Amino acid sequence: MARPREFDEASVIEAIKDVFWNKGYADTSYADLIAASGLHKGSLYAAFGDKRALYLRALQSYDEHEVAGAVALLCGGDGPRMTGPKRIEKLLNAVIDAVVVNNDRRGCLLCNASVDQAPHNKGVEDFVSSGLERMQRAFETALASDKKGAALKEAASLCNAAYFGMRVMAKSGAPISMMKQARNGALKSI
Amino acid sequence: MARPREFDEASVIEAIKDVFWNKGYADTSYADLIAASGLHKGSLYAAFGDKRALYLRALQSYDEHEVAGAVALLCGGDGPRMTGPKRIEKLLNAVIDAVVVNNDRRGCLLCNASVDQAPHNKGVEDFVSSGLERMQRAFETALASDKKGAALKEAASLCNAAYFGMRVMAKSGAPISMMKQARNGALKSI
DNA sequence: TCAATTATTGACCATTTGGTCCATAATTAA
DNA sequence: TTAATTATGGACCAAATGGTCAATAATTGA
Numbered sequence: 001m002a003r004p005r006e007f008d009e010a011s012v013i014e015a016i017k018d019v020f021w022n023k024g025y026a027d028t029s030y031a032d033l034i035a036a037s038g039l040h041k042g043s044l045y046a047a048f049g050d051k052r053a054l055y056l057r058a059l060q061s062y063d064e065h066e067v068a069g070a071v072a073l074l075c076g077g078d079g080p081r082m083t084g085p086k087r088i089e090k091l092l093n094a095v096i097d098a099v100v101v102n103n104d105r106r107g108c109l110l111c112n113a114s115v116d117q118a119p120h121n122k123g124v125e126d127f128v129s130s131g132l133e134r135m136q137r138a139f140e141t142a143l144a145s146d147k148k149g150a151a152l153k154e155a156a157s158l159c160n161a162a163y164f165g166m167r168v169m170a171k172s173g174a175p176i177s178m179m180k181q182a183r184n185g186a187l188k189s190i
Numbered sequence: 191m192a193r194p195r196e197f198d199e200a201s202v203i204e205a206i207k208d209v210f211w212n213k214g215y216a217d218t219s220y221a222d223l224i225a226a227s228g229l230h231k232g233s234l235y236a237a238f239g240d241k242r243a244l245y246l247r248a249l250q251s252y253d254e255h256e257v258a259g260a261v262a263l264l265c266g267g268d269g270p271r272m273t274g275p276k277r278i279e280k281l282l283n284a285v286i287d288a289v290v291v292n293n294d295r296r297g298c299l300l301c302n303a304s305v306d307q308a309p310h311n312k313g314v315e316d317f318v319s320s321g322l323e324r325m326q327r328a329f330e331t332a333l334a335s336d337k338k339g340a341a342l343k344e345a346a347s348l349c350n351a352a353y354f355g356m357r358v359m360a361k362s363g364a365p366i367s368m369m370k371q372a373r374n375g376a377l378k379s380i
Numbered sequence: 381t382c383a384a385t386t387a388t389t390g391a392c393c394a395t396t397t398g399g400t401c402c403a404t405a406a407t408t409a410a
Numbered sequence: 411t412t413a414a415t416t417a418t419g420g421a422c423c424a425a426a427t428g429g430t431c432a433a434t435a436a437t438t439g440a
Contacts, residue, residue, distance in 0.1 A: 007417095024305060026216030030398055040419050042401080047417090051398065107305070114362040115214060115297070115305040129363045136368060150374075157368055158348075158375030164358045165351030172304040173319045178326060178347055184340075185348025189379035197387095220428055230389055232431080237387090241428070 009047070010061075012037045017058035021109050025055055025116040052121050055113075059127045062109045067131045070094075074138035084142035085190055088159060092183040095166045100176060107171030111164065136160050143190060155190050162186040199237070200251075202227045207248035211299050215245055215306040242311050245303075249317045252299045257321045260284075264328035274332035275380055278349060282373040285356045290366060297361030301354065326350050333380060345380050352376040 015036040098104040139156035205226040288294040329346035
């Protein structure tokens with residue numbers, strides 16, 4: 001009866017997430033989003049709504065892929081072979097490799113969003129704090145066999161803070177050496 | 191011979207820094223800056239230039255006050271009475287107190303700037319990385335009597351990452367308990 | 381008092397922005 | 411083939427923005 005949708009929703013959101021991640025909220029114009037999506041203005045509006053709604057969808061995609069990926073890595077989704085500290089090492093190495101291998105200085109989209117959009121978009125704030133707390137719990141899971149009680153919470157929070165600190169470093173153009181030292185310091189502390 | 195300037199340059203920049211810090215670059219309109227400075231459009235332009243130039247001045251002020259203050263605290267500018275770890279504790283407590291006492295969730299202006307403006311304003315990037323590296327050296331100074339060599343660098347970088355991570359937490363609405371755990375973890379690690 | 385200099389003020393402008401809307405094209409079930 | 415439905419495409423718009431400019435006011439040294 002009806003004409004079917006001619007684009008894949010998920011890949012449009014993927015493309016839009018990349019634009020927001022690369023350019024930030026304010027510097028992304030609707031024209032950029034149109035170009036990235038391949039759709040035209042009317043269609044984009046009809047399908048997803050306004051710019052803020054698109055940003056929220058982008059953040060949701062980040063949450064479901066990037067954040068969930070990091071959590072899965074920490075919680076040992078790929079089998080119990082690796083110890084918790086090893087999994088943490090792998091995560092911190094990924095932060096460094098993003099810069100070294102891919103020259104990726106986009107930073108953490110959640111952090112960017114809290115600067116960019118949280119004041120204007122309640123949903124954004126929710127994604128940000130949810131992400132932060134899930135990472136916290138994931139670090140706790142990774143360390144649960146080595147520590148208990150307050151010591152566990154403290155070690156996990158330290159790792160969490162160091163993780164986000166390293167992502168800030170990446171975005172801020174810190175030298176690789178500083179990031180590697182931070183990683184080494186974190187791994188020695190657990 | 192000439193009519194003297196009728197405003198105090200430093201306090202105008204202070205006021206403008208606060209606006210940018212509170213609202214971010216994009217959400218600050220020139221009208222906001224005019225209101226905060228007490229000057230009028232033409233005067234503000236004549237005195238400091240355009241919006242980007244004002245942002246740079248604001249960042250410079252942040253650098254000279256906030257960043258320099260943190261560095262001085264870590265380096266023991268207030269006398270050698272306090273041990274390095276105690277000075278670090280004081281700094282991390284200040285991050286927490288900003289939230290608890292003043293409900294200040296503005297975060298670190300350097301970090302905000304790296305999301306906000308670094309891509310458009312080379313000077314911004316310079317302030318950000320300079321701040322990051324000065325903090326790093328300050329942590330090294332604070333820990334220099336306890337550790338040496340690579341261990342010193344690693345501990346300092348971990349503290350630095352944890353520090354910026356905690357500031358991200360503050361901005362992102364993390365619970366106070368998480369920030370306190372991170373602080374405790376950092377202090378136990380050194 | 382006067383000439384020189386600089387700040388002040390607000391009207392003005394071009395541009396860009398996000399967002400709306402509707403006529404048209406395309407696709408499907410019947 | 412046709413009617414129903416939905417996507418498409420782009421013209422259109424109001425609002426806000428950063429930025430300019432020139433006439434005026436204020437202040438100073440001489």
